[in-house]
Amino acid sequence: MFAFTGAGCKSVAGPDYKSPDAPQKADWVGGTELADIAAAKKAIEPNWWHGFSDPYLNQLIDRAIDGDFNLxxxxxxxxxxxxxxxxxxxxxxxxxxFQAGGSFQKQSGQASTESYTQSTGLNWELDIWGKAKKAVNAKEAEYKASEADWRAAYLTLVSSVATRYFEILQFDEQIRNQAATLEHNEKLLRIYTAQLREGLVPESRLLSQRAEINTLQRDRLELERQRREAEFTLATLIGVPAGSVKVPGGRLTDKVKILDIPAGLPSELLKRRPDILSKEYRVLAAHNLLGEARLAQLPKISLTASAGSASNMLSSLLKTWTFGLAPSISIPIFDPSIKTNIKSKTVDMKVAEEEYRSTVVKAYEEVETALLNVSYRKQQKEELRKQIANLRVVRNVQYAQLEEGLVSQLEVFETDRSLLGAQQSLLTTHQQILADMVNLYKALGGGWPAEVVSQE
Structure with a gap:
């Protein structure tokens, strides 16, 4: 019997836990230049968003961590x-x-009778095979998975607050660009109004200019609407009603510093990302539940003990005692539900393993995409800067020629629209770079410490 409770019992429970096989990567591919730089940088700090050097953003994130309902x-x-x-x-x-009781009886013509009883019982199913311990291990793994879920939600919340805040600052600068273009076009409207009085231009030119101003005003209103909507979303992330948060105006390019590329190899990803750890802990929980189901095939040994006394008088109740001990063994000879449960738990573990592998592959994609986006968008940002510089020269020349009648209204329209479009795209690209940096820090685990999933 004792030999069976050792190695034989372990054989019934199944092999020791081993981390599931998952696709492996040796290095990052997306944004090769940036990936090379990453190797020389220090690891991600827990409060990595402080690297943006924006105190107001830090305040927003602190409020969100305290107030978010999902957390x-x-x-x-x-x-x-x-x-x-x-x-x-x-x-x-x-x-x-413990139980205690008493009874009292009285019949006509007879003396009354009374009796008292008290008893204590003990029940104990001996966990000699470790089946109950497997259940405890499964619950401990589920606790660790829930803890990782909280970390993942924390990281998602911080990333969402930062990204939404950057969008608001982007809208601020785009609204200013729109206002500056409006001012230029209103200046043109005054020029055309003066020229119309002198009969130098037809009325259609004046009407075309007013229509252009209407378009610019409409686009400005749309940007203002989007900014307010972003504030509503930010308020919800913080855990307060929409409209309760008023972000002060600012310049995205001045207020927020672009972060450095963090260090991180693919092999570290599996130990740092909360969502990956959550999935593996659920594999561990499924592994223990399968072991518990397998051990249910072994005999169940229980110990029942009882002690008590009975008396016709309360004063003598504790003078006499009875004691009983009843060990029992239950051997499952034929119970089809045990086999079915083993099959079910086996499938559950396979599902958990596949979900783990899927999460790992998705994590690799997110890191590669963030690296790629930062690399290419930085190049796009440089091209937009050059485009804006060239268009400003063209616009200045055209405005000088406009009063002399050497350039058409359509040419001025096209240059103004192209310049405004490039300026707005530059801000959008800058915001996207910041958002991609946030996504990269999030994808690499967001500063959470490395953790190895194992059966303690």
Whole structure:
């Protein structure tokens, strides 16, 4: 019997836990130049968003961490998972109950009778095979998975707040660009109005200029609408009603510093990303539940003990005692539900393993995409700067020629539209670079410490 409880029992429970096989990468491909730079940088700091050097952003993120409802819900689920461990531990302990009672009878013509009883009982299923311990291990793994879920939600929240804040500052600068272009076109309108009085231009030119101003005004209103909508979303992320947050105006290119590329190799990703750790801990939980199901094939040994006394008088109740001990063994000879449960838990573990592999592959994609986007968008930003410089020279020449009648209104329109479009694209690209930096830090684990999933 003892030989069976050792190596033989372990064989029934199945092999020790081993991390699932997953696709491997040796290095990053996207944005090769940046990936090379990353190797020389220090690892991600826990409060990595401080690197943007924007105190107001830091305040927003602090408020969001304190107020976000999703984080609070996940914290409560983590508490529930902790209670699940306690509940599973209780199943390994004996239960003791106490009962006491009395009865009184009186019949006509007879003396009254009374009796008193008290008893104590103990029930204990001995976990000699480790089946209950497997259940505890599964709950502990689920707790770790819930903890990783909270970290993943924390990282998503921080990233969302930062990205939305950058969008608001982008809209601020785009609104200013729109206002500056409007001012130029209103100046043109005054020129055409004066020329119309002198009969130098037809009225259609004046009407065309007013229509252009209408278009610019409409686009400005749309930018203002988008900014307010972004503030509503930001308020929800912080956990306050929409309209409660008013972000002060600012210049994206002046206020926010672009972060350095963080260090991080593909092999480190599996130990740092909360979502990957969450999936692997659920593989571990499934592994333990399968072991528990397999151990259910072994005999179940229980110990029942009772002690009590009975008396016709309360004063003598504790003078006499009876004690009983009843060990029992239950051997599952034929129980089809045990085999079915083993098959079900085997499938559950396979599903958990595939979900883990899928998360790993998706994580590689997110890092590669962020590196690629930062690399190419920095190049696009440089081309936009050159385009804007060239268009400004063209516009200045055209405005000088306009009063002399040497350039057409259509040419001025086209140059102004191209310049404004390039300026707005430059701001959008700058904001996208910042958002890609946020995505990269998030994709690399966001500063959470490395962690190895194992059976303790």
């Amino acid at each position: 609070k819900i996940l914290a409560l689920r983590l508490e529930q998972a902790g209670l699940g461990i306690e509940d599973a531990e209780n199943l390994r302990k004996p239960t003791v109950n």
